Amino acid sequence: MAKREEFVRRRLELNEKVLRRATLGIKRFWNLDEQSYHAGALDAKTKELLGLASSLVLRCDDCITYHLVQACEKGASGAEIMETLQVGLVVGGSIVIPHMRRAVELLEQLEEQADQEKS
Amino acid sequence: MAKREEFVRRRLELNEKVLRRATLGIKRFWNLDEQSYHAGALDAKTKELLGLASSLVLRCDDCITYHLVQACEKGASGAEIMETLQVGLVVGGSIVIPHMRRAVELLEQLEEQADQEKS
Amino acid sequence: MAKREEFVRRRLELNEKVLRRATLGIKRFWNLDEQSYHAGALDAKTKELLGLASSLVLRCDDCITYHLVQACEKGASGAEIMETLQVGLVVGGSIVIPHMRRAVELLEQLEEQADQEKS
Amino acid sequence: MAKREEFVRRRLELNEKVLRRATLGIKRFWNLDEQSYHAGALDAKTKELLGLASSLVLRCDDCITYHLVQACEKGASGAEIMETLQVGLVVGGSIVIPHMRRAVELLEQLEEQADQEKS
Amino acid sequence: MAKREEFVRRRLELNEKVLRRATLGIKRFWNLDEQSYHAGALDAKTKELLGLASSLVLRCDDCITYHLVQACEKGASGAEIMETLQVGLVVGGSIVIPHMRRAVELLEQLEEQADQEKS
Amino acid sequence: MAKREEFVRRRLELNEKVLRRATLGIKRFWNLDEQSYHAGALDAKTKELLGLASSLVLRCDDCITYHLVQACEKGASGAEIMETLQVGLVVGGSIVIPHMRRAVELLEQLEEQADQEKS
Numbered sequence: 001m002a003k004r005e006e007f008v009r010r011r012l013e014l015n016e017k018v019l020r021r022a023t024l025g026i027k028r029f030w031n032l033d034e035q036s037y038h039a040g041a042l043d044a045k046t047k048e049l050l051g052l053a054s055s056l057v058l059r060c061d062d063c064i065t066y067h068l069v070q071a072c073e074k075g076a077s078g079a080e081i082m083e084t085l086q087v088g089l090v091v092g093g094s095i096v097i098p099h100m101r102r103a104v105e106l107l108e109q110l111e112e113q114a115d116q117e118k119s
Numbered sequence: 120m121a122k123r124e125e126f127v128r129r130r131l132e133l134n135e136k137v138l139r140r141a142t143l144g145i146k147r148f149w150n151l152d153e154q155s156y157h158a159g160a161l162d163a164k165t166k167e168l169l170g171l172a173s174s175l176v177l178r179c180d181d182c183i184t185y186h187l188v189q190a191c192e193k194g195a196s197g198a199e200i201m202e203t204l205q206v207g208l209v210v211g212g213s214i215v216i217p218h219m220r221r222a223v224e225l226l227e228q229l230e231e232q233a234d235q236e237k238s
Numbered sequence: 239m240a241k242r243e244e245f246v247r248r249r250l251e252l253n254e255k256v257l258r259r260a261t262l263g264i265k266r267f268w269n270l271d272e273q274s275y276h277a278g279a280l281d282a283k284t285k286e287l288l289g290l291a292s293s294l295v296l297r298c299d300d301c302i303t304y305h306l307v308q309a310c311e312k313g314a315s316g317a318e319i320m321e322t323l324q325v326g327l328v329v330g331g332s333i334v335i336p337h338m339r340r341a342v343e344l345l346e347q348l349e350e351q352a353d354q355e356k357s
Numbered sequence: 358m359a360k361r362e363e364f365v366r367r368r369l370e371l372n373e374k375v376l377r378r379a380t381l382g383i384k385r386f387w388n389l390d391e392q393s394y395h396a397g398a399l400d401a402k403t404k405e406l407l408g409l410a411s412s413l414v415l416r417c418d419d420c421i422t423y424h425l426v427q428a429c430e431k432g433a434s435g436a437e438i439m440e441t442l443q444v445g446l447v448v449g450g451s452i453v454i455p456h457m458r459r460a461v462e463l464l465e466q467l468e469e470q471a472d473q474e475k476s
Numbered sequence: 477m478a479k480r481e482e483f484v485r486r487r488l489e490l491n492e493k494v495l496r497r498a499t500l501g502i503k504r505f506w507n508l509d510e511q512s513y514h515a516g517a518l519d520a521k522t523k524e525l526l527g528l529a530s531s532l533v534l535r536c537d538d539c540i541t542y543h544l545v546q547a548c549e550k551g552a553s554g555a556e557i558m559e560t561l562q563v564g565l566v567v568g569g570s571i572v573i574p575h576m577r578r579a580v581e582l583l584e585q586l587e588e589q590a591d592q593e594k595s
Numbered sequence: 596m597a598k599r600e601e602f603v604r605r606r607l608e609l610n611e612k613v614l615r616r617a618t619l620g621i622k623r624f625w626n627l628d629e630q631s632y633h634a635g636a637l638d639a640k641t642k643e644l645l646g647l648a649s650s651l652v653l654r655c656d657d658c659i660t661y662h663l664v665q666a667c668e669k670g671a672s673g674a675e676i677m678e679t680l681q682v683g684l685v686v687g688g689s690i691v692i693p694h695m696r697r698a699v700e701l702l703e704q705l706e707e708q709a710d711q712e713k714s
Contacts, residue, residue, distance in 0.1 A: 014696035021673065021699060025512050025681045032504050033689045036209045040499070041198035046165055047206055050172040054210045055690070057173045057333070059417070060654070062693035063210075078378065079160035086382045087166055090155045091173045091182075093331025094390045095295070095412070098419035101371035104378060133339035140316065140342060144324045144393050151385050152332045159380070174333065176690070178536070179297070181336035197497065205501045212688025213509045214531070214652070217538035220490035223497060252577035259554065259580060263562045263631050270623050271570045274447045278618070279436035284403055285444055291407040292414045292448045293571070298535070300574035301448075317398035325404055328393045329411045329420075414571070416655070435616065443620045450569025451628045452533070452650070455657035458609035461616060512685045517674035522641055523682055526648040530686045533649045539686075555636035563642055566631045567649045567658075 004109065007065055037070070045074040049084045056088030056096050056103065064103050072110050081107055123228065126184055156189070164193040168203045175207030175215050175222065183222050191229050200226055242347060245303055275308070283312035287322045294326030294334050294341070302341050310348050319345055361466065364422055394427070402431035406441045413445030413453050413460065421460050429467050438464055480585065483541055513546070521550035525560045532564030532572050532579065540579050548586050557583055599704065602660055632665070640669035644679045651683030651691050651698065659698050667705050676702055 019027065037047045048071035055063035071081060085100055138146065156166045167190035174182035190200060204219055257265065275285045286309035293301035309319060323338055376384065394404045405428035412420035428438060442457055495503065513523045524547035531539035547557060561576055614622065632642045643666035650658035666676060680695055 011696075014700060017703060018696055018699045021677055021702070023516070023677050023681050025508055026677070026684060028504065028508050029681075029684055029689075032501055032508065033209050033692075036205055036501050040202050041196060042168075042202045046168070047202070049161075049165070050169060050203060050206045051210065053169040053173050054176045054207060057177055057331075058210070058690045060690050060693060063690055077160060082378055082380050082383070083159050083161045083166070084169060086155055086380050086386075087169045088173060089331070089383060089386055090152050091170065091177070091331050091333055093295075093327070093329050093334070094386075095329055095415045095417050095420055096331070097390075098417060101368075101375055104375045105371055107378070108374060130339075133343060136346060137339055137342045140320055140345070142320050142324050142397070144389055145320070145327060147385065147389050148324075148327055148332075151382055151389065152335075155382050176688075177333045179333050179336060182333055201497055201499050201502070205499050205505075208502060208505055208688070210688050210690055212652075212684070212686050212691070213505075214534045214536050214539055214686055215688070216509075217536060220487075220494055223494045224490060226497070227493060249577075252581055255584060256577055256580045259558055259583070261558050261562050261635070263627055264558070264565060266623065266627050267562075267565055267570075270620055270627065271447050271573075274443055274620050278440050279434060280406075280440045284406070285440070287399075287403070288407060288410040288441060288444045289448065292410050292445060295411045296414055296448070296571045298571050298574060301571055315398060321397050321399045321404070322407060324393055325407045326411060328390050329408065329415070414569075439616055439618050439621070443618050443624075446569070446621060446624055448569050448571055450533075450565070450567050450572070451624075452567055452653045452655050452658055453569070454628075455655060458606075458613055461613045462609055464616070465612060509685050512681055516678050517672060518644075518678045522644070523678070525637075525641070526645060526679060526682045527686065529645040530648050530652045530683060534652055534686070553636060559635050559637045559642070560645060562631055563645045564649060566628050567646065567653070 004065075004069065004106070004113075007062075011062070011066075043074075045071060045076050048074050049076060049080065052081070053084050053088045053091075056085060056099060057092035059092070059096055059099050061099055061102060064099055065106060068103055068106055069110065072107075072114075078107060078111060123184075123188065123225070123232075126181075130181070130185075162193075164190060164195050167193050168195060168199065171200070172203050172207045172210075175204060175218060176211035178211070178215055178218050180218055180221060183218055184225060187222055187225055188229065191226075191233075197226060197230060242303075242307065242344070242351075245300075249300070249304075281312075283309060283314050286312050287314060287318065290319070291322050291326045291329075294323060294337060295330035297330070297334055297337050299337055299340060302337055303344060306341055306344055307348065310345075310352075316345060316349060361422075361426065361463070361470075364419075368419070368423075400431075402428060402433050405431050406433060406437065409438070410441050410445045410448075413442060413456060414449035416449070416453055416456050418456055418459060421456055422463060425460055425463055426467065429464075429471075435464060435468060480541075480545065480582070480589075483538075487538070487542075519550075521547060521552050524550050525552060525556065528557070529560050529564045529567075532561060532575060533568035535568070535572055535575050537575055537578060540575055541582060544579055544582055545586065548583075548590075554583060554587060599660075599664065599701070599708075602657075606657070606661075638669075640666060640671050643669050644671060644675065647676070648679050648683045648686075651680060651694060652687035654687070654691055654694050656694055656697060659694055660701060663698055663701055664705065667702075667709075673702060673706060 048067050051067035052071055055067055085103060089096055089100055167186050170186035171190055174186055204222060208215055208219055275282060286305050289305035290309055293305055323341060327334055327338055405424050408424035409428055412424055442460060446453055446457055513520060524543050527543035528547055531543055561579060565572055565576055632639060643662050646662035647666055650662055680698060684691055684695055
């Protein structure tokens with residue numbers, strides 16, 4: 001799945017650029033961000049779905065891509081993703097639809113990839 | 120807990136005013152909104168937490184109040200609420216802090232009320 | 239209608255405070271803002287409805303109040319207001335509902351006042 | 358006008374992907390969204406201008422493109438579009454300028470296309 | 477200046493409630509937030525003005541109040557505050573005006589208080 | 596630095612298109628926008644940093660690019676830019692990270708270009 005791999009590669013490349021120049025405060029934010037999705041009272045899958053819904057209503061494609069991939073890796077089913085997107089759509093309105101379209105396209109790619117890996 | 124009851128009363132009163140004048144489309148939105156939090160692939164508690172995180176990052180006090188009350192009624196623990204608020208805080212930044220403060224105050228009131236009802 | 243008159247009085251009082259200290263640029267913005275709703279290719283009522291829909295999706299109660307009053311003064315009917323609110327609701331999602339509730343309450347007050355003035 | 362046709366084609370392709378997997382709630386939202394721009398107390402052109410102003414202040418290029426095309430098809434003149442954009446610019450501030458630039462470029466393309474079709 | 481003192485008192489009271497229940501991540505965010513306005517390559521006054529402009533364009537009254545008070549305490553003049561507000565107004569548009577009105581009212585109160593303390 | 600030059604060229608081209616069709620109000624906004632960053636009580640560098648922080652929290656890549664270039668031309672150091680980005684990150688949350696990544700990449704390009712021009 002070229003598109004997703006390109007996203008991951010580019011994200012890592014830019015993260016390195018940021019962290020090379022980052023203030024101590026920026027580094028602390030990076031750690032805090034990463035730690036916020038670790039399992040605790042809520043499991044990791046649920047936290048990624050929270051991140052996904054929040055990213056959809058705030059309309060950030062990169063953030064949606066990231067949390068959608070993470071949620072699937074943490075075991076979210078296609079139906080769980082679609083219900084999460086519905087909550088985001090109803091809360092955020094039709095203005096989120098362009099982002100939701102791209103999210104569903106990515107979900108389809110992730111499922112095709114998962115099917116290929118199984119077979 | 121006067122504050123919460125006043126919120127519920129006022130919300131109902133205004134909902135009636137809206138629905139008395141609503142177009143068919145507005146009524147449909149109202150139904151769709153309500154239906155989006157019913158249990159499906161995700162349980163109702165998780166959906167309310169999605170609504171809570173989305174409301175926090177979009178910074179709507181009335182929506183936070185509504186989903187926080189609902190999440191507690193659907194069985195969310197204080198620790199689960201706080202982790203949901205942390206995700207919203209990290210995604211949405213310090214600009215959500217004033218809303219988070221009021222959310223924690225409400226959580227405290229809900230727990231005090233639950234304690235009183237038990238004893 | 240005490241509430242609306244208090245809104246108008248307070249708005250004027252604060253506007254005076256701003257303009258007493260305003261930079262030249264702030265004064266120019268004030269003029270530009272006011273001028274943008276004058277009739278041109280579009281009539282003044284339509285422009286106020288544009289301002290109302292924009293204020294609803296951006297969720298600013300003061301701005302909604304202002305444009306709702308203006309739209310009614312420029313001849314918008316209750317049905318035209320409700321259809322404008324529906325567009326804003328669908329574009330902006332359930333997060334606009336608390337503002338929409340207050341908008342409909344104001345609309346009701348404006349119509350009661352108009353009825354009293356006629357009789 | 359290749360760009361606009363590519364936009365329409367891609368939008369349809371992704372819409373199909375969404376609707377293939379959509380929950381009942383998502384399908385209902387799609388219907389409600391479409392129905393909200395039908396003529397009622399307000400004519401269809403005015404509703405598209407409301408959608409355009411809302412999309413500009415919320416800064417969604419896909420939504421701006423969609424409503425701009427629709428508004429022109431419903432008979433909006435270039436001058437009416439520009440006044441709608443002015444309201445959105447003043448309400449939303451300089452942060453909407455990049456989207457406004459692309460909107461004006463699209464408007465120019467639509468008018469060139471209309472001229473060619475006439476001749 | 478009763479209003480400002482009430483704001484400070486209420487803010488402290490709610491901060492204590494939050495920190496009593498906060499996850500480790502929330503506490504870390506609180507520290508990071510506070511540390512981000514310490515003098516570094518930029519002096520503390522400039523950082524508070526950055527916080528003020530950001531709070532204005534995001535339209536958060538509590539955040540505006542906080543950074544306006546801090547900026548004045550770090551030595552920002554009335555003219556510097558007004559130019560910061562102008563940048564926020566032009567970037568954020570007329571939707572920020574209600575918040576700007578309240579900001580100017582607070583600025584006036586802060587200056588009156590400073591005059592009284594001097595005399 | 597091809598990317599930046601392409602950005603400048605495209606921006607000018609579209610600005611011309613807008614101004615060719617602009618209403619008087621749009622032209623006035625353009626002037627007001629430009630004038631808001633001139634030195635006054637605050638120097639021009641500080642005003643560009645205010646524009647940069649505001650653009651980051653509102654998440655507009657074109658606006659970030661513009662103010663980052665301007666801030667560097669007005670003498671902002673890399674460390675000053677990074678501290679400005681930290682304030683924007685803490686205020687706006689992780690949702691601004693994708694924009695911050697691209698901002699740091701641009702900062703690196705600007706510094707490389709400055710190094711080449713010196714040697």
